[in-house]
Amino acid sequence: MTLATYINDLLYRYDCVIVPDFGGFVTNKIGAKVNNFTHTFSAPTKQITFNNLLKHNDGLLANYIASAENISFEKASTAISLSVIKWQNELQSKAVEIENLGVLSLNEEKQIVFEPNTTVNYLTESFGLTTVESSAITRYKQQVKPLAPVLVKEEKKKIPAFIKYAATAAILLTLGFSAINGYQQKQQKEVLANQEKALQKKIQSATFVISNPLPTINLNVAKEKEVSKPYHIIAGAFQYAENAEKKVKQLKAKGFDAKIIGVNKWGLTQVSFNSYASRNEATNNLYKIQDTVSKDAWLLIKK
Incomplete structure (x- = not known):
């Protein structure tokens, strides 16, 4: 070996x-x-x-x-x-x-x-x-030359006289419509303001009464913090789940907190005597079980 x-x-x-x-x-x-x-x-x-x-x-x-x-x-x-x-x-x-x-x-x-x-x-x-x-990467630094400015010559064009008159007339019409719209918007704002004042008076004069109020319910929720127990003293591994369940019942009858902790990579269902959070506590109990119950008991660590 x-x-x-x-x-x-x-x-x-x-x-x-x-x-x-x-x-x-x-x-x-x-x-x-x-x-x-x-x-x-x-x-x-x-x-x-x-x-x-x-x-x-x-x-x-x-x-x-x-x-x-x-x-x-x-x-x-x-x-x-x-x-x-x-x-x-x-x-x-x-x-x-x-x-x-x-x-x-x-x-x-x-x-x-x-x-x-x-x-x-x-x-x-x-x-x-x-x-x-991977092969080393060589980096090259190259200066970028600025582009030369391009000069653009602007030619002044003469605007015909009839276009100037048409633009002036369009401006005058726009100002007239703006004045009319402004007057209409002012009237609408006054009407909305009066309606809002009337609504506020109704709300202030209203009284809300609840004849049968619901009782207050106090809920007390207790949170339990799970303690991780990664150290398991193994009692055996079984090919059939029924045999593993029988083993758990036998061990519980003897006072152990036995349970099935899962299936290993060979497809066998593992049963533990007890599970512990501390390695020292698990090791001490392993020796006791080996001396009194089963010499083949061993310690499994699951994280």
């Missing part, structure tokens, strides 16, 4: 994969980049780092190996421990290369140093996108 293969698979779906008693591989999303020197465009990616303080077994890696290899959770945990012992022994004398992840080595203070492999992109959103190279 190659442990690196299962770590690679999980990094495509999770932001952190912990190898018990060794450390955790953590991914951070980085946006697209442009290199002005090489004229290349790089797609968004996940940068991998290693944290040797993340040694607590959250059950993710062991449960995935048990499901993939069709073995028990205990055998999967034993296989992980053997791989960790092998890595630790090799680190004492040389660097350890983990397939597609990077290279691990010890510094002078005997601390693990991780050099990630940047050729593999674990961001599924960027699947199929590769680095694109």
Whole structure:
């Protein structure tokens, strides 16, 4: 069994994969980049780092190996421990290369140093996108010469006398019509003003009485804030939904807040013992359930 293969698979779906008693591989999303020197465009990616303080077994890696290899959770945990012992022994004398992840080595203070492999992109959103190279663009600046002004000679034309007389007559007629229209508009304004005054008097003298007013209704709306619970302790995954519902009833009879949390990518309906908002609380209850109810229980993180 190659442990690196299962770590690679999980990094495509999770932001952190912990190898018990060794450390955790953590991914951070980085946006697209442009290199002005090489004229290349790089797609968004996940940068991998290693944290040797993340040694607590959250059950993710062991449960995935048990499901993939069709073995028990205990055998999967034993296989992980053997791989960790092998890595630790090799680190004492040389660097350890983990397939597609990077290279691990010890510094002078005997601390693990991780050099990630940047050729593999674990961001599924960027699947199929590769680095694109574009040729440099050369810009030329050219001064624009102003256009020379164009001189236009205007010729004075004489206006015939009969056109002048006709224009004068048209002006006089326009002034006459304007005076008549102004007088008519003044009369219309006076009539409208009188009508408006009469209407205001009627409105002021009117009294509105509502004999049966409607009662006042006070509505109290309570807003409940949903608490996100992304940490689920998985009790099992079932091919048929009827079996999943039976499992929920059995667990509720035992006092668990069991429920169906959805269908995984293999088409199996997942049932949880409980769901939690805190990772620490979920991990503590996972250990209790593994010790008392089911050794195959494991922790699922949904964000």
